[in-house]
Amino acid sequence: MALAGGKEVLLVGRLVVGIAVGLSSMAVPMYVSESAPVAIRGRLVTLTASIITLGALVASLVCGALSDVGEGWRWMLGLGAAPAALQLIGFTFMPETPRFLVSRGRNEQARQVLRRLRGDGAHVQHEYETIKADFDAQEALLREKAAAGGATRRALLAGCCLQMFQQVSGVNTVVYYSASIITLAGVRDASTAIWLSSITNLLSFLAKFVGLALVERAGRRPILLWSALGSAMALLLLGAGFQVSASASPADLAAGPVNGSCLPIVSSYNSSAAAGRCADAAALGVDGLTWAPDWCPTDYAWLPITGMFFYITLYSPGLGAMPWTITSEIFPLWARSTCISITTAVNWFFNLLVSLTFLTLTHAITRQGTFYLFCGCTAAGLAVFFMAVPETRGVRLEEMPALFSQPWGLHAPRRAPADRPKLQPYDNEAYDPS
Incomplete structure (x- = not known):
């Protein structure tokens, strides 16, 4: 991709990288959960998600540093070959x-x-x-x-719901379009927007350590539920931030200096002279007119940016990490590879769907409407998680079918945690599953 001479080569490179990332996102959590001792299994799978976020943080900082470099995008893409080569060498010894x-x-x-x-x-x-x-x-x-296929189907349904709602909460609109959201909120300088977007990755990385610290103490289910609730509230704040910005934005100068709002029209602007309705400032009798094809000048730009930061902080430890942790645990050995492949495919399908429709949705139902929609999807996910996702902390992989044989919505442990012997990370004799 770094050496691409045209968009066709770049697209082929992106497709190859996409296939590779899809395969690794299925294999890595499964490998870790099958290899880890039960007492630290959740912590290790959550750690992998945290380190992935660290990689995203490093990548965003590198992109920020290269944002003012001529053809810096080549370096941004090409440098990714270094960690991939190190992984290839390391994996041969596993x-x-x-x-x-x-x-x-x-x-x-x-x-x-x-x-x-x-x-x-x-x-x-x-x-x-x-x-x-x-x-x-x-x-x-x-x-x-x-x-006992019924328990496996129940587990598969729960895993697919976990991965689906992780994506329809709109997280990748924040990850992929964080710089665009910051620009839409009113930050005009592209380099500044890229640097601010790196804060999103930093918050995601730090917040995942909350999940890492609590996953074997509080359990997967409480972290997931509280994170979904917090994410829905943060998305509500994000949508409200754009709505306040819309109400306080300058007038739609296409309809006259005092009529209409900036936000509904900038999303449909084209910066060409033919389509730019605000291009001729003299004809409108307005001095100091600024062309804003994809952002809106407002004193409330900090509101949606703050909502975005709150969202990623509350999302990361639970809704961001727990679906990968839980889906790596809940399937029986005979169906594990197939079921994890299916749940991973569900994740990437809705990732693609949300990413492809985000900008279209902002045009069709406004920016605030888009994030209100994501808020509603997250709230629906919270209800589904409460009914369908049991607690898997301290449950051996071989016991999962019995866990998913319980009635819907009944997720009390079969034995109270106080009755279970305390497992040490490498204690293979302390707990008798019978």
């Missing part, structure tokens, strides 16, 4: 997951990998036997055509 090896009959290799992952002196026999017994039981059920 073993397959023990659960995958068991599913392929490579039992002794699975024991060796468990010893390698848990460290010298760890008692891995009980963990290995639990994995093996669960796989054998599932194989027997499948052979008898009596597998």
Whole structure:
């Protein structure tokens, strides 16, 4: 992409990178959850989401530094090859997951990998036997055509809802269009908008550590629900910020110096002389007219920007991280790869849908209307999560089908947390799942 001589080559490069990111977003959480000890599984999967956000922060800072460089976009894209090359080298030294090896009959290799992952002196026999017994039981059920598919379908529905509502909350309009939102709010300088957008990535990175600190203490479900509630309120503030800006914006000079509002017309402006309705200041009798094709001068530009910052801070620890953590845990071994692939595809489909329609929506229902719509979607997601998503903290992967066999909306643990032995990160003998 950095060496592209035209838009066609650049587009092909973007497609290749998109396929690669899609594959990794499916494989990485699954790999981590299958390899991690149960006591720190959620923390490790959440950590991967935090580090992804760190990468986005670094990328935004690099883009800000290169924003005034001639053809800086080539450097922005080309520098991404460095971390990808480091990953390629590092991944060659990583073993397959023990659960995958068991599913392929490579039992002794699975024991060796468990010893390698848990460290010298760890008692891995009980963990290995639990994995093996669960796989054998599932194989027997499948052979008898009596597998408990209902629990798996419930888990798949919950996973798809988690990934769908993560996207229809509008997060990628903030991630992808943060500089555009800042410009739409009234910040005119492009370089300044890019630097301000890096604050969004910084807040996302810092907020994810809240989820990282609480995921094994408070649990996945409370973090998810509170984050969804906070995100809906922040989106309401973001929409209200644009609405206040619209009411306080200068007049629509196309209809006369005092008639109409700036915001509804700038979204349809074209900066060409033929279509620019405010291009001829002398004809309108207005001095000092400023052409604003995609922003609106207002004293309230800080309101939508503040709403955006609140949104990303409240979204990141729960709605941003927990869907990946939960969907990496809830599927049985025989269906895990397929189900995680499906939920990841749902995520990227709605990512694409929201990203493609964002600018169209701002034209059709105004900027404030678009964020009110995202607020409503997030509130709907909160209701769905309350009914369909159970708490998975401290539940072994082999126990998940029983968890999703409970009635809808009943998510109390089968045993109170106080009755469960306290698990240490590498304690494979402390908890008897029977």
